[in-house]
Amino acid sequence: xxxxxxxxxxxxxxxxxxxxxxxxxxxxxxxxxxxxxxxxxxxxxxxxxxxxxxxxxxxxxxxxxxxxxxxxxxxxxxxxxxxxxxxxxxxxxxxxxxxxxxxxxxxxx
Amino acid sequence: xxxxxxxxxxxxxxxxxxxxxxxxxxxxxxxxxxxxxxxxxxxxxxxxxxxxxxxxxxxxxxxxxxxxxxxxxxxxxxxxxxxxxxxxxxxxxxxxxxxxxxxxxxxxxxxxxx
Numbered sequence: 001x002x003x004x005x006x007x008x009x010x011x012x013x014x015x016x017x018x019x020x021x022x023x024x025x026x027x028x029x030x031x032x033x034x035x036x037x038x039x040x041x042x043x044x045x046x047x048x049x050x051x052x053x054x055x056x057x058x059x060x061x062x063x064x065x066x067x068x069x070x071x072x073x074x075x076x077x078x079x080x081x082x083x084x085x086x087x088x089x090x091x092x093x094x095x096x097x098x099x100x101x102x103x104x105x106x107x108x109x
Numbered sequence: 110x111x112x113x114x115x116x117x118x119x120x121x122x123x124x125x126x127x128x129x130x131x132x133x134x135x136x137x138x139x140x141x142x143x144x145x146x147x148x149x150x151x152x153x154x155x156x157x158x159x160x161x162x163x164x165x166x167x168x169x170x171x172x173x174x175x176x177x178x179x180x181x182x183x184x185x186x187x188x189x190x191x192x193x194x195x196x197x198x199x200x201x202x203x204x205x206x207x208x209x210x211x212x213x214x215x216x217x218x219x220x221x222x223x
Contacts, residue, residue: 009148009149034210034211044212045214046211049210086151090209095140095159095207096167097154097212098154098168099144100151
């Protein structure tokens with residue numbers, strides 16, 4: 001079965017420190033991975049996708065098929081990064097996304 | 110916001126009563142989704158639709174039904190609400206003719222079942 005696991009429900013770091021939000025997936029085919037973010041009082045929105053290999057708001061994520069991981073990283077956290085983050089998996093040929101449990105990131109001043 | 114609105118935004122109801130949540134979109138997108146958001150479970154897909162009268166079940170569809178009689182509206186019905194259905198419900202659309210993985214979400218509907 002397809003599954004996305006985010007092992008950390010809560011993550012707290014200080015401003016300026018590096019951040020890594022972990023995401024592991026289980027899927028037998030060729031996965032497409034995404035990170036979504038929900039800031040306070042805002043809609044859930046796409047942050048980045050592995051296909052585009054882009055950096056959004058200083059965040060990057062690399063798909064590691066050997067470790068079945070798609071960890072989200074940022075070298076220097078900012079207070080405005082505090083939010084709920086979800087990793088998501090699109091199954092090839094399916095018209096839906098499977099989400100992980102989410103990680104609430106808090107950046108302390 | 111991709112023209113998505115959900116109603117009602119907040120609702121409190123009693124166990125055993127039927128509840129209908131509405132998702133309305135203004136841009137004629139083909140794919141629409143209903144998710145529920147719960148602490149510790151993240152977002153879980155309830156039902157989705159790939160066109161008028163075309164719907165399919167997600168991973169947590171028991172106790173829920175959906176209808177899509179026109180492109181712009183996707184209704185989620187709790188036939189007999191239970192306390193376990195207390196949650197925040199999100200509607201989402203996928204732009205274009207296929208789900209590319211980019212979803213646009215509504216603001217959410219917070220449902221409390223007493």
